[in-house]
Amino acid sequence: MLQLVGLGLADETDVTVKGLELIKKAKTVYLEAYTSILLVDSTKLEAYYGRPVVLADRELVESGSDEILADAKDSDVVFLVVGDPFGATTHSDLVLRARELSIPIQTVHNASVMSAIGATGLQLYNFGQAVSMVFFTESWKPSSFYDRLKENHTIGLHTLMLLDIKVKEQSMENLARGRKIYEPPRYMTVAQCASQMLEIEETRGDGICAASKLAVGVARLGATNQRFLAGTLEQLSESDLGAPLHSLILIGRRTHYLERDYLKEFAVDDLFERIWNEDYEDKK
Amino acid sequence: MLQLVGLGLADETDVTVKGLELIKKAKTVYLEAYTSILLVDSTKLEAYYGRPVVLADRELVESGSDEILADAKDSDVVFLVVGDPFGATTHSDLVLRARELSIPIQTVHNASVMSAIGATGLQLYNFGQAVSMVFFTESWKPSSFYDRLKENHTIGLHTLMLLDIKVKEQSMENLARGRKIYEPPRYMTVAQCASQMLEIEETRGDGICAASKLAVGVARLGATNQRFLAGTLEQLSESDLGAPLHSLILIGRRTHYLERDYLKEFAVDDLFERIWNEDYEDKK
Numbered sequence: 001m002l003q004l005v006g007l008g009l010a011d012e013t014d015v016t017v018k019g020l021e022l023i024k025k026a027k028t029v030y031l032e033a034y035t036s037i038l039l040v041d042s043t044k045l046e047a048y049y050g051r052p053v054v055l056a057d058r059e060l061v062e063s064g065s066d067e068i069l070a071d072a073k074d075s076d077v078v079f080l081v082v083g084d085p086f087g088a089t090t091h092s093d094l095v096l097r098a099r100e101l102s103i104p105i106q107t108v109h110n111a112s113v114m115s116a117i118g119a120t121g122l123q124l125y126n127f128g129q130a131v132s133m134v135f136f137t138e139s140w141k142p143s144s145f146y147d148r149l150k151e152n153h154t155i156g157l158h159t160l161m162l163l164d165i166k167v168k169e170q171s172m173e174n175l176a177r178g179r180k181i182y183e184p185p186r187y188m189t190v191a192q193c194a195s196q197m198l199e200i201e202e203t204r205g206d207g208i209c210a211a212s213k214l215a216v217g218v219a220r221l222g223a224t225n226q227r228f229l230a231g232t233l234e235q236l237s238e239s240d241l242g243a244p245l246h247s248l249i250l251i252g253r254r255t256h257y258l259e260r261d262y263l264k265e266f267a268v269d270d271l272f273e274r275i276w277n278e279d280y281e282d283k284k
Numbered sequence: 285m286l287q288l289v290g291l292g293l294a295d296e297t298d299v300t301v302k303g304l305e306l307i308k309k310a311k312t313v314y315l316e317a318y319t320s321i322l323l324v325d326s327t328k329l330e331a332y333y334g335r336p337v338v339l340a341d342r343e344l345v346e347s348g349s350d351e352i353l354a355d356a357k358d359s360d361v362v363f364l365v366v367g368d369p370f371g372a373t374t375h376s377d378l379v380l381r382a383r384e385l386s387i388p389i390q391t392v393h394n395a396s397v398m399s400a401i402g403a404t405g406l407q408l409y410n411f412g413q414a415v416s417m418v419f420f421t422e423s424w425k426p427s428s429f430y431d432r433l434k435e436n437h438t439i440g441l442h443t444l445m446l447l448d449i450k451v452k453e454q455s456m457e458n459l460a461r462g463r464k465i466y467e468p469p470r471y472m473t474v475a476q477c478a479s480q481m482l483e484i485e486e487t488r489g490d491g492i493c494a495a496s497k498l499a500v501g502v503a504r505l506g507a508t509n510q511r512f513l514a515g516t517l518e519q520l521s522e523s524d525l526g527a528p529l530h531s532l533i534l535i536g537r538r539t540h541y542l543e544r545d546y547l548k549e550f551a552v553d554d555l556f557e558r559i560w561n562e563d564y565e566d567k568k
Contacts, residue, residue, distance in 0.1 A: 009393060013302040016292060016394070020301060084395060086402030088409075092546045095405075099549070109293060109400040109506050110300070111368060111393030114408050118370030119391055121379075124398050125372075128412050129441055155435045157413055222393050262376045265383070 002072040002098045004085035006110025009222030011040045012048040019108040023049050027075035030056040030068060032091070034167050036082040037187075037245065039223050045080075053080070057168050065097050072103045087112030088130070088162055113221055113247060117160050120216050120228050121262025126254055128152030130160040133193050133248075135186070143200045149208050149250055156254030163188035163246050187244035190217035190229070194237035194248065209233060214251040214275055216263065217241050231268035232275065239268075255280050286356040286382045288369035290394025293506030295324045296332040303392040307333050311359035314340040314352060316375070318451050320366040321471075321529065323507050329364075337364070341452050349381050356387045371396030372414070372446055397505060397531060401444050404500050404512050405546025410538055412436030414444040417477050417532075419470070427484045433492050433534055440538030447472035447530050471528035474501030474513070478521035478532065493517060498535040498559055500547065501525050515552035516559065523552075539564050 008014030033055045071077045131148040152159045166186040174181045197209035211234035219227040219241035292298030317339045355361045402408045415432040436443045450470040458465045481493035495518040503511045503525035
């Protein structure tokens with residue numbers, strides 16, 4: 001059996017009791033280690049589980065899934081995913097491949113950023129589609145996120161933005177030369193995301209990501225040192241929320257006063273409440 | 285301290301290790317028992333935790349929150365919530381009240397229907413705002429859900445519909461006479477939801493909930509006996525997915541072929557794939 005087990009958001013104790021039992025009994029335990037990270041590293045997980053964990057990078061999951069599934073035919077294989085197994089990154093291709101091979105599948109759900117983000121006080125009902133923000137380069141600044149933000153904005157909805165992480169990436173040169181040398185991991189910060197939004201606003205100009213638009217920066221969601229920072233995009237572009245993972249919420253106009261009351265504790269300064277009261281509340 | 289602990293979706297082992305440790309140490313443990321239910325009852329939770337659990341109904345949480353918070357000043361009080369504490373129903377009012385009283389707050393996240401719904405194979409990025417469906421009565425058939433569905437439809441997004449539950453409700457007569465006699469609990473089924481959608485379509489007529497629109501019925505998400513059923517709204521209106529809880533997803537047109545491949549295993553019949561290929565795939 002292929003057992004997809006969500007690990008939740010922060011540390012080794014965020015696993016569910018059901019998930020932990022499967023981990024302890026499985027023949028092999030893989031950890032999907034390229035689309036998100038837990039805030040503790042895998043040696044800590046190994047110590048906690050009392051057993052080895054095989055890191056599964058993109059290469060192994062996408063082209064080596066046969067290797068993962070070979071064992072799952074006759075024994076139990078656990079595939080650990082940070083957050084929920086069907087959260088921001090679905091592993092439906094792996095599951096489809098398992099189905100083709102008639103391998104039974106079990107899913108153990110857990111907290112995902114897609115719902116835990118409600119901890120900011122913003123109501124999940126008021127969120128539209130989520131979007132991803134990738135690292136810009138000198139020559140590649142994809143702006144399709146702006147279209148998605150605009151769609152949500154038109155309806156008055158909040159948007160959760162999931163920020164790029166680069167794990168086990170090769171430089172262009174190393175890739176060209178076929179050298180398996182990897183760059184240090186990079187995690188996009190709230191400040192970088194806000195800056196990229198302001199940059200695209202300059203060319204698009206619809207005001208969706210104007211400097212005065214309200215947003216919430218989120219760091220280390222679910223950890224004891226989690227931080228929320230509410231302010232304008234300009235303020236967030238100058239923020240420092242510390243260690244990863246970060247995400248950002250662009251606030252929509254279909255708001256509820258309880259959302260404001262909850263958020264104002266996390267505001268950079270009074271500007272947040274002033275703009276909210278003038279431009280947001282009941283302004284949809 | 286007020287400790288909000290998510291219980292996840294199905295049974296007593298869906299609690300996280302972190303959450304279970306808090307439950308075992310807390311002075312008092314409340315279970316929010318009016319907006320959702322776990323698929324096991326609270327006596328099973330009590331046996332599993334080895335301690336009593338106080339059922340908190342709407343009355344206690346909304347008007348008696350002082351009682352819950354009184355203990356949280358000097359000791360740890362756990363407030364259990366099915367799913368995630370900040371999922372479909374936020375308890376931000378309780379948290380705001382705790383903040384006013386300078387009571388520290390800790391949140392232990394868990395799986396929520398808002399993200400676990402990805403288990404259907406539909407990608408969370410392709411979901412717009414979620415909506416609620418309430419039980420219609422002879423004289424009260426609120427149709428604002430139709431406007432929300434239309435907003436999502438215009439963008440091509442899926443919509444998760446959360447279905448009404450009635451727990452500890454009084455009949456009009458008992459309410460009028462001040463008799464604390466409660467009706468048996470009621471949980472909306474996929475069939476009832478689909479029927480109400482078809483009923484409102486008759487008056488609205490924009491085709492958003494036409495009989496041939498594709499949807500997925502979801503029952504007991506996260507449990508070993510969970511069921512998904514993909515088909516037209518008409519087919520789902522005649523379905524029987526068994527015991528609660530149910531929810532329903534109206535499929536949008538911004539689809540990916542992997543979503544279809546994943547879902548077709550759960551289709552009522554070939555009609556699902558035929559309509560998908562003709563009207564949905566890449567039709568946004």
